[in-house]
Amino acid sequence: MKISRQFTVFGSAIFCVVVFSLYLMLDHLQLDRIKNPINEERLQNGQLVILQDKIDHLERLLAENNKIIANIRDSVTNLRKSVNNDKGPLEAKNLSQGLVDLLPFAPIWVLIPSEDCQFSMLDVYDMLSFDNPDGGVWKQGFDISYEENEWDQEPLQVVVVPHSHNDPGWLKTFDDYYRDQTQHILNNMVVKLHEDERRKMIWSEISYFSKWWNNIDIQKKDAVKKLIERGQLEMATGGWVMPDEANTHYFALIDQLLEGHQWLERNLGVKPKTAWAVDPFGHSPTQAYLFKQAGLSNMLIQRVHYSIKKHFATQKTLEFFWRQNWDQESSTDILCHMMPFYSYDVPHTCGPDPKICCQFDFKRLPGGRISCPWRIPPQVITSDNVQQRAHMLLDQYRKKSKLFMSKVVLAPLGDDFRYTDAQEWDQQFNNYQKLFDYMNSHPELNVQAQFGTISDYFEILRKVTGMDQAGMNKGVSPFPVLSGDFFTYADRDDHYWSGYFTSRPFYKRMDRMLESHLRAAEILYSLTLANIKMFGKPSNYPAVENYKLLTEARRNLGLFQHHDAITGTGKDWVVVDYGTRLFHSILNLKRVIVSSAHWLVLDDKNIYTYDPAKPLLQIDEVQPAQDVLPHKTVIKISATPRSVVVYNPIEQARSSVISIYVTTPHIRVLTAQGRPVIAQITAVWEHFTQASTEVFQVSFVAHFRVAIPQETVPVSVENPHLQLFENGLKHSIKVDFVWYGTTSNKDKSGAYLFLPDGEAKKYSPSRPPVIRVTKGPVFSEVTTTFTHITHTLRLYNIQGVDGQAVEICNTVDIRGEFNQEIAMRITSDINSMNRFFTDLNGFQVQPRRTMSKLPLQANFYPMTSMAYLEDSNRRLTLLTAQSLGAASLKSGQLEVIMDRRLNQDDNRGLGQGVLDNKITANSFRLLLEPRNSAQENNAPFSYPSLLSHISCTYLNHPLIQMATSVDPALLTPVPHSPLTSSFPCDIHLVNLRTIQSQEEGGGPSEQAALILHRKGFDCGFSSRNTGLLCSTTRGKVILFRQSYNTFTPVSLSLMYESSSTPKHQEISLKPMEICTYRIQLG
C-alpha cells in the first residue's frame, strides 16, 4: 500500500486514509470450503462451545487466566505452523503476499536521546493522620482566637463575593434550570447591579450565559457590557461549565475552556483572570495547569478532604502556589486559594461558626422559603441592631482571617441558584451594605469591608503581599509551593466520594466516544477546508453546515464535563437528556467525518456532490438509541466488490486490525493497489451458543505507513509479545470478578459515595459460564459469558503496538441486582507493596499509596486513562477507554469498579439511588513491560512508558471504518495522507480545531487552533521491538513546509498571543507542555 501524497494539505498533519476492497470469492475461484483451514477452525470452535465436557474443561482453564493466555499462544503458534505448511491454492496465494503485510516491520531500535528523560519532580502532597476529633463550632477544625489589637497596624480587608452556583443540569435538565431559575438570576442581575455601583457579582458558566445572551435585546447587552467595564460583573473561569476534575479527560477540559473563552472574546471582549471551582468533588492539578496555560493568574478550590483543610489551616497554607510535579522551575505556578470550611454556602463562608454565618444569609429571613438549620434566623439590619450584628459578623471575619497569612479575607456570598428574584437581591445587598457602612465608619474596628469580585480579592491580596498582578511569583511571595492532587475527597466522617468515579459508566464510555469522534471530525474538517482552498474552485462541501454540527458537538461535550454530568450524579431524566445530546452529537460528527472524507478520497474533486440523504461513505458502526450499545452494520457482498475506507485519526503510523461484518464467509480483501491481504473469518454470535449463518466477521490488518527508519533484520514468525507473556507472565496474572455490597449503617452507598460492606466477595455465578475460543492468523480470543459479565480476552497477532497488549472487553449487566457493585480484579505477582499509580485526566500520573489507616473506600482513586503497578523489574499497566474508580488493595493487585447499582440516596442532594443501569461495555488493555535495568523507584512522580502512551492513544482513538455505498467501478476512492512522517512518539496532536469567524452566524474562519502536547515518559522501559513506529526529538516538531509558515503561538484558549515567534517552521515543546498555535488553513 503505497501512500499517495499528492493531496498533501500542509506539511505535517495526521490524517491518513487507506482503502480496501471486499470481493466475493466465487465458486470458479475453486475455493474448497472444507479445505480452508480458517473455516475449519471456525467449525471446530463452534463444536467446542456446545460440548459440555469441553465447557467443563475450559472452566477449569478459566480459573487460571494465565493458562488461557498460554492456550491462545499455543493455538496461534500451531496455527502459524499450519499456515506455513500451507493448504489450498488460494490460501497459498494469500499467504505469500499476505505475510509481508502481516509482518511488515522489522524489529527496530527507536532513537530516544537520554536528555528526554530528565524530568524532575517536586515533593508530593503529604498525607496526615486522618483522625476526626470534634473541633467545636467549627466541627472539623479547631477553636480560633485573636487579640483585639491585631489589626491596629494593618486593617482587615474583607471582600464579600456574591455568587450563584448554577449547575448546568442536576435535579433539573439544563433547559429546565434555565427556564425556571437561571434566566431570572441574570435578568435581575442587570437591574440590581445597576442600582448601586458598589454591588458586585461573578458568573462562571458560559453555557448558561450564552443561552441567555441569545435571548436578550441589544439594550440589555449594552447594560451587561457596562457592568463588566465598571468591574461590577466578573466572568470567572469562563469555561462552558465548571467541570468535574476526576473523570474528565484533558481533551474535553481544554475544549470546554476554549469554547467558553472564545465565546467571551467574540461577544464581550473579556479575558478571565481567575478560576472559580466551588463544587467539583476533589481537585486535580491538571485543571490548575490548564488554567495557567490559558493565561489565568489565580484560582479557587473548595471540595478538599476535611483533614487536609484543617492541616492547611493550622499551617496557614490554605493559599499556595500550585506547581506541577514535573516542573523544575516555577513556570506552572498558579496562585490558589483553598476555602477552609465545609461548603460554599453562606453558613460556611463568613467564618468558622455556621450558626452565626447562617444569620447573615438574608435569603433565610423569617417568612422565606428556607431557614437556618441551627434554628437562629437572620435579622433585618436596622439602626438598632447594626452595631451588634456588625460586631458579630466581624468576629467571624477576623477568625477566618486567622487561618490565612494576609490580612485580606475572602467571604463568598451565595449558594446554588441564588439571586433568582429581585427581593433576594435587595435582602442580601441592602443588609450587607448597612453592615459594611457601619464597619467602615468605625475606624476603631480597623476593618474595610466591601463587595468584590473574585479577581478583586486576588488583586488586593497580591498588592498587600507585595506580588505583581501578572501572575508570577517574583520571589517575594509569602506563599508556599505545593504539588499533588486533592483526591479522594471526604466531606465528613468516612464519607469518601469515590463512588462517582464509576457511577453511570455507560455514559462515561459514551463521553469518550464523543471525544474521539469530535477530535477526528475537527481534524478532518480543518484539513478538508484547507484542501478545498488549495483546490481553488467553489465546491458544495457543506462547510457552514458542518461547522454548526461541530459547534453543537463541542458544546454538548462541554456540557457533559459538568460536575453532575460525567460524574453520573444527576437525576435519571437529566441523565437521559445528557445521553440524548451525546448520542445526537456522535451521529452528527459521523456526518462531518463522512462528508469530509468523501472530499479527500476523491481523485477528481470536480465530481464532489453533497447529498446527506445518500452519502458516499457510511461509518460501519450504528448506535440505535442513546442508552444502547453501538453495533456494527453488515456490508452486503455481491458479485461487485465493495470498498472500505479507513481513517486513522492519530498522528502516528499504525498497524491495527479492522473487523467488518459481511454477508458471506467467502471473501477476499484487497488493498487499493489490488494486493491481497490476509483475512480472518470468524463467526458472529446471535446468542451465547448460536452462531449466525447470515453474518460473518472478516478481520484484517490495516497499515498506515509513512517513512520509517528500518534496519534489515530477518522477520520472525513468532509474535514476540506472546513470547513475552510466556516468559514474563506465566502463572502470574489472574483476572477475577468481585462484588461489593453496601454497609448496613444508616448512610449507604449512592451516586457520590462508596460505603461498602467490607471487603469484596468473590463473584460466583449461579450457572456455569459459556466459553468460546476463536483462533486465527489475525487475532485469537476467549470469550466467557457469565450471568452478569461477558468477558473477552483478545490477542492481536500484529507486530505493532496492538500486538503488545491483551485486550480486555467486559460487557456488564447488573440490572437484576440491588445494592451491588461489580469489580474486575487483576492479581499479579508484581511486588508493588502498597504503591500504585493512577493517571489524572489522561494528562499525568499521580503515585498513590494504599493506606490501612484509611477506610477501604478512601483508597479508591479516579482512573481516566490508566493505572499501573510496578516493582523493580516490571510494570503492569491497565489502560482504559473510560473513566472508572480503581484501587490496589493488596500488593500485586489492581481493581476496577465496573458498574454500581444502588437503591438509595446518599444524602448529598440528589434524592435518588442509581437504578438506571444499562448494558455497559468497558474496554481495557493490559500491558506488561520489563524494565531495562532493575530500579527502585520511590520518587513522588512517575511517567508511563512510550509504549503505554501510544497503546492508550490506540485504545481511545480507534480506526474509523467507512463503507462506500456505490460500485467502486464507478467511483474509486484513493488513499490520502498529508503526513510526511509520524509525529515524534511523545508529541500528541490534541486537536486541530477550526476557529469560528467573528461574523454574525458563526461559520468557520480561515484559521485553526493547533494544540500539541509533549508527553512525559519513563525511559526505563525498552523501546526495542515494541512496535513503535516513531522516535523522539527532544521536543522539536517540524510542522510546516516552507509555504505554510503563518502560525502564531498563543495561550491555550487563544486569549493571548505570545511575544516570541518561533524560528522558521520548527517549534519546541518542553516536557509535559501543552501548546496552542493559531494557524492559517491552506
Ligand SMILES: [Zn+2]
Ligand atoms: Zn454544582
